Amino acid sequence: MPKANTAAQAGEDLVFTRPNALADRATHYCPGCHHGIAHRMLAELLDEMDLAGRTVAASSIGCSVFLYNYIQVDTVESPHGRAPAVATGIKRARPDKFVFTYQGDGDLASIGMAEIMHCANRGERVTVVFVNNTVYGMTGGQMAPTTLIGQKTTTCPGGRCQDREGSPIRMAEIISQLGGTAFCARGSLDSVKNIRQAKKYMRQAFEAQTKGLGFGFVELLSGCPTNWRLNPVAANKRITDEMIPYFPLGVYKELSGDDTCGALVAGEGK
Amino acid sequence: MSRILVSEERCKGCLLCTTVCPVEILQQSERLNQQGYKVAEVPAGSMDKCTGCASCATICPDMAIEVWRSKKPKKAA
Numbered sequence: 502m503p504k505a506n507t508a509a510q511a512g513e514d515l516v517f518t519r520p521n522a523l524a525d526r527a528t529h530y531c532p533g534c535h536h537g538i539a540h541r542m543l544a545e546l547l548d549e550m551d552l553a554g555r556t557v558a559a560s561s562i563g564c565s566v567f568l569y570n571y572i573q574v575d576t577v578e579s580p581h582g583r584a585p586a587v588a589t590g591i592k593r594a595r596p597d598k599f600v601f602t603y604q605g606d607g608d609l610a611s612i613g614m615a616e617i618m619h620c621a622n623r624g625e626r627v628t629v630v631f632v633n634n635t636v637y638g639m640t641g642g643q644m645a646p647t648t649l650i651g652q653k654t655t656t657c658p659g660g661r662c663q664d665r666e667g668s669p670i671r672m673a674e675i676i677s678q679l680g681g682t683a684f685c686a687r688g689s690l691d692s693v694k695n696i697r698q699a700k701k702y703m704r705q706a707f708e709a710q711t712k713g714l715g716f717g718f719v720e721l722l723s724g725c726p727t728n729w730r731l732n733p734v735a736a737n738k739r740i741t742d743e744m745i746p747y748f749p750l751g752v753y754k755e756l757s758g759d760d761t762c763g764a765l766v767a768g769e770g771k
Numbered sequence: 772m773s774r775i776l777v778s779e780e781r782c783k784g785c786l787l788c789t790t791v792c793p794v795e796i797l798q799q800s801e802r803l804n805q806q807g808y809k810v811a812e813v814p815a816g817s818m819d820k821c822t823g824c825a826s827c828a829t830i831c832p833d834m835a836i837e838v839w840r841s842k843k844p845k846k847a848a
């Protein structure tokens with residue numbers, strides 16, 4: 502049980518505090534940014550599944566670039582979009598380690614599209630956490646492949662036009678079609694109920710790896726109040742009203758029974 | 772009695788917690804923290820309404836809230 506900041510009073514239980522795998526420091530994220538929630542869910546699962554001691558993370562470029570400052574596991578900083586390739590190398594060299602990547606939508610769905618597709622198609626025993634906030638956050642709010650139609654960004658100031666830039670990419674649906682994927686789901690971080698459900702999805706994506714079934718993928722719809730030019734409460738409302746109808750939540754692929762995606766990595770799951 | 776503890780140095784004043792509290796006791800205070808954010812608080816006297824549901828802590832992106840829940844009284848044998 503993680504240590505509480507204050508002493509218990511008589512007749513009460515500590516029900517919520519910082520997980521051990523999450524560093525005790527302030528994050529650099531903007532107020533209302535959902536990266537903090539995603540980090541906490543990751544750290545809680547690493548604690549609950551007792552994985553923190555044997556985890557290697559491959560972090561990405563974007564606002565989540567400082568993942569290594571917050572999650573108390575060994576982390577390799579990957580070139581932009583190449584985290585699935587780096588994770589593949591780590592997992593093949595050290596199949597006993599738990600390997601996950603944490604990527605944003607500019608990183609995973611744009612520049613890293615080739616890496617994520619082939620990593621999933623090969624059925625690498627890694628887990629990918631994909632945080633989709635429909636913009637390039639760190640570089641100042643440029644249009645990403647997931648930017649919604651009509652959404653204004655610094656590189657499409659008149660709003661994204663379907664004829665000119667195409668439709669937003671639905672990554673969870675694409676990944677679910679690939680043969681190596683063992684678990685694929687999309688959750689959202691806009692409400693307490695959705696956050697709790699998203700954590701269950703993330704747990705199943707972790708288990709796809711720990712049981713040696715195949716590639717695990719979880720997409721998290723999250724907010725970027727700064728680049729959406731909204732306050733945090735309005736940004737959450739935008740996820741509910743605009744993002745979830747276009748990016749439906751739910752499980753897109755889940756292996757049943759004793760199915761696995763081939764036996765690529767020997768020794769995993771034993 | 773259930774209660775929450777808001778870490779004022781970690782709070783960024785995003786006020787997401789105020790939107791999810793089922794008993795609506797969280798609100799923005801007039802106090803600024805070191806970063807200049809107006810922090811969330813539970814006004815004095817309202818804390819005994821807290822149910823310990825941990826919704827505020829679940830949606831807090833900055834781990835600024837710690838939740839203590841009162842133990843349920845054991846049934847008489």
